[in-house]
Amino acid sequence: MNNLISNIFIGIGLIFSLMGCIGLIRLPDIYNRLQAATKCVTLGACCILVSLVIRYGFNDSGIKGLFAIPVLFFTSTVGAHSLIRGAHIFGIKLWEKSIIDDYEADGYGHSSSTENQKELSDEIS
Amino acid sequence: MEWIDFALYFLIALVVLCLYRVIKGPTVADRVVAIEILGIIVVGICVILSISTGRAFMIDIGIAWIILSFIGTLTMAKYLGRRRLDE
Numbered sequence: 001m002n003n004l005i006s007n008i009f010i011g012i013g014l015i016f017s018l019m020g021c022i023g024l025i026r027l028p029d030i031y032n033r034l035q036a037a038t039k040c041v042t043l044g045a046c047c048i049l050v051s052l053v054i055r056y057g058f059n060d061s062g063i064k065g066l067f068a069i070p071v072l073f074f075t076s077t078v079g080a081h082s083l084i085r086g087a088h089i090f091g092i093k094l095w096e097k098s099i100i101d102d103y104e105a106d107g108y109g110h111s112s113s114t115e116n117q118k119e120l121s122d123e124i125s
Numbered sequence: 126m127e128w129i130d131f132a133l134y135f136l137i138a139l140v141v142l143c144l145y146r147v148i149k150g151p152t153v154a155d156r157v158v159a160i161e162i163l164g165i166i167v168v169g170i171c172v173i174l175s176i177s178t179g180r181a182f183m184i185d186i187g188i189a190w191i192i193l194s195f196i197g198t199l200t201m202a203k204y205l206g207r208r209r210l211d212e
Contacts, residue, residue, distance in 0.1 A: 010132050010173075017166060018135075021142040024162055030154050033146075037158065041165045048169045052176060052184075061175060064184035072168065072191055079161060079198035086205035087154035 002055055009051035016044030029095040030087055038080040045072055129177045136170045157201045164194035 023036025049072070052065040088103055143166065146159040171187035 006176075007128050010128070013169065014132055014135050017139055017169065020162065021139045021166075024146050024159060025142055030152060030158065033155065034158050037162045041162050045165050045169045045172075048172045052172050055176060059181075061181040061184060064181060064188070065172065068168070068184060068188050068191070071188060072165070075191055075195035076161070076165060079195050079202070080158075082202040083154065083157060083161070083198050083205070086202035087152075089207065090154070090205040092152050092154055 002057075006051040006055035009047050009054060013044040013047030013051065016040050016047060020044065029098075030092055031084060031094065031098075034080055034084055038076060042072060042076045129173060133170065133173045133177065136166055136173065139166050140170075153201075154205060157198060161194055161198050164190055 017040070020037045020040030023040065024033055027033045027036055046069050049065045049069050053062045056062040056065075094101060140163055143159050143163040147156050147163070150156045150159060167190055168187040171183045171190070175181065175183035
């Protein structure tokens, strides 16, 4: 019975990972790609880890899998957020059919960051 | 074919899809994102291998891979954001 539930969780994880990879291939720009891929693939890997915990219970393998779930969640989300912020400051363009850019409108985007960089270099010199 | 073996081959095929994005990606951030996704899929491969072979140390490889991928992604984010590493 445990093996059956574990196999079902592995199947859910495979489906989510496939969705994330299709999003990584098909979507038009970096921001869409990251918001599709990171969430889906993280949830897929967490489903596979849950299947490990269900299959083995609380022996050494299961405890390691249980420890890996929050590590995977927090590192993946924090890394994706900081990477997309760095990409926006770097000046990577949005898709041409994107209609709104709140981060640029609030003054943290590419143009204002280059001005800040000039001020910073002036202060240093 | 056993279900576990099928899952292993399926995840390896997903790694090949990520490598397509690494090779073709137009900007550097695309490649970093694809490498991060590839790391998460490799964690799944490690778990499937641990179930298949019955050895617990494969999970340790997965956790180490997550943390190293996280450090690499943060370093690339700092580099792309044109900031110094101690800021």
